[in-house]
Amino acid sequence: MRQKRDAIRLVADHIESPALDAESRVTDDNHQSLRLWLRMLSCTNLVEAEIRSRLRAEFGITLPRFDLMAQLDRHPEGLRMGDLSKRLMVTGGSITGITDQLEQEGLVLRDAVPDDRRAYSVRLTAAGRRAFKRMASVHEGWITELMAGLSGAERSTMCELLATMKRGLTAPEQNDH
Amino acid sequence: MRQKRDAIRLVADHIESPALDAESRVTDDNHQSLRLWLRMLSCTNLVEAEIRSRLRAEFGITLPRFDLMAQLDRHPEGLRMGDLSKRLMVTGGSITGITDQLEQEGLVLRDAVPDDRRAYSVRLTAAGRRAFKRMASVHEGWITELMAGLSGAERSTMCELLATMKRGLTAPEQNDH
Numbered sequence: 584m585r586q587k588r589d590a591i592r593l594v595a596d597h598i599e600s601p602a603l604d605a606e607s608r609v610t611d612d613n614h615q616s617l618r619l620w621l622r623m624l625s626c627t628n629l630v631e632a633e634i635r636s637r638l639r640a641e642f643g644i645t646l647p648r649f650d651l652m653a654q655l656d657r658h659p660e661g662l663r664m665g666d667l668s669k670r671l672m673v674t675g676g677s678i679t680g681i682t683d684q685l686e687q688e689g690l691v692l693r694d695a696v697p698d699d700r701r702a703y704s705v706r707l708t709a710a711g712r713r714a715f716k717r718m719a720s721v722h723e724g725w726i727t728e729l730m731a732g733l734s735g736a737e738r739s740t741m742c743e744l745l746a747t748m749k750r751g752l753t754a755p756e757q758n759d760h
Numbered sequence: 761m762r763q764k765r766d767a768i769r770l771v772a773d774h775i776e777s778p779a780l781d782a783e784s785r786v787t788d789d790n791h792q793s794l795r796l797w798l799r800m801l802s803c804t805n806l807v808e809a810e811i812r813s814r815l816r817a818e819f820g821i822t823l824p825r826f827d828l829m830a831q832l833d834r835h836p837e838g839l840r841m842g843d844l845s846k847r848l849m850v851t852g853g854s855i856t857g858i859t860d861q862l863e864q865e866g867l868v869l870r871d872a873v874p875d876d877r878r879a880y881s882v883r884l885t886a887a888g889r890r891a892f893k894r895m896a897s898v899h900e901g902w903i904t905e906l907m908a909g910l911s912g913a914e915r916s917t918m919c920e921l922l923a924t925m926k927r928g929l930t931a932p933e934q935n936d937h
Contacts (some may be wrong), residue, residue, distance in 0.1 A: 613900050616907040619915050620807065621924040627804040628835045628849060629929045630797065672805060723790050730793035731922065732928015738796050744914055745799040749907015752806045 630729050637725055642718055647673060648681050649722070652690070652707065652715045661694055661706035690714055807906050814902055819895055825851060825858050826899070828882065829867070829892045838871055838883035867891055 642649075654662060654670050662681070668675045677714045682705055685691040696702040707715065718742035730738060812823045819826075830910055831839060831847050841859070845852045862868040867888035873879040884892065907915060 612912060613817065613904045615915050615919070617900050617905040619907055619910075619919050619922070620903045622926065623800065623804055624808075626922055626925050626929065627800055629926070631768050631801075632849060633929075672809060681841060723794050724864060726797045727790045727793040730796055730925070732925050732931070733796075735789060736793065737921055737924065741918065741925075742792070742796050742799060744910060744918045744921075745796070746801055747914065748803050748907070748909050748918075749799065749806070752810075752906060753805065754909070 630726075633729060634722070634725060638718075638722075641721065644718075645681075647671065647677060648685070649718065651678070651681050652685070652711065655691065655707045656712065656715050656719070659706065659712075661704035663696060663702055663704045664733070665702075667705065685711065699722060762852065807903075810906060811899070811902060813897075815899075818898065821895075822858075824848065824854060825862070826895065828855070828858050829862070829888065830896070832882060832884045833889065833892050833896070836883065836889075838881035840873060840879055840881045841877075846880065862888065 587755065631646070638644050638646055638649050650671055651667060654667060662670070664675060664678055667678050671678070682693070683690060686693065690706055690708060691705050693703045693705055696704055808823070815821050815823055827848055828844060841852060841855055843917055848855070859868060859870070863870065867885055868882050869885055870880045870882055873881055876884050879931060888912070910918065
């Protein structure tokens with residue numbers, strides 16, 4: 584792990600031009616950060632659009648429905664509506680709509696929450712779990728195909744860099760805003 | 761450029777374990793691709809949520825409105841509604857809503873499209889361009905701050921890898937689906 588990151592740094596130091604003065608480096612950093620962000624956004628949007636259209640064509644379902652089932656698959660004990668809404672970053676209203684639909688198809692169940700009479704949690708039924716597993720395996724194949732432009736080694740490097748980025752994003756000092 | 765990519769490959773080859781048989785490598789590739797995708801999605805969502813909330817707090821505007829103005833800023837000659845919808849990957853209805861609002865505030869203008877009586881294009885007014893420049897400069901500062909978890913060199917490496925990924929995503933063989 585440590586060896587890997589040191590190796591990346593070594594290459595990175597070699598790449599970076601040492602000849603910038605302080606001010607042009609600031610502008611340069613800004614532009615580089617913006618370029619990085621726009622590329623990331625663009626790749627994410629391309630993959631997401633492709634997955635969205637394949638899910639519709641292959642299984643006749645929407646991406647939010649797939650994402651909701653994925654969350655429930657990771658939490659067999661069930662999740663409250665509020666948790667789902669937060670994890671999926673969508674409104675409570677859309678969660679309720681998708682859940683109603685899945686319940687009618689026998690793929691999820693609603694359970695009362697002991698200490699809160701108005702709240703309930705949702706979990707996959709056995710049929711829901713089977714349905715999701717089938718889709719998830721096809722989905723994984725699509726992602727593998729879509730990421731195939733990078734070698735295994737390049738994917739490793741990028742996984743590392745994203746982990747570093749994520750630590751920066753969730754670090755305490757970021758929460759001051 | 762070439763030297764950079766060769767250097768990344770060299771490190772990458774060193775990282776990758778050579779001792780996997782064919783089948784476990786397939787599974788491994790799948791899991792690695794999925795992990796990479798989920799990390800990318802998670803980072804993108806974190807940054808986007810933060811930008812969304814700062815745009816609202818600082819300028820009282822939505823992210824789709826900022827994105828629409830950004831597209832128009834890049835195309836001073838104006839863009840048709842259909843182009844905007846495709847570029848922003850949102851429905852024509854939301855584009856119309858945002859455009860109406862911006863027009864009322866004097867930030868955009870609608871122009872008739874010569875060869876199509878029902879179509880029109882949208883462009884920023886001088887006031888719209890000024891308003892966007894102000895926001896864009898603050899936005900760039902936020903992105904720089906949010907990407908600061910990576911060193912300049914790590915950002916370079918990631919920019920390269922994203923460019924490679926994007927070429928893979930937009931390559932002709934991907935369009936067969």
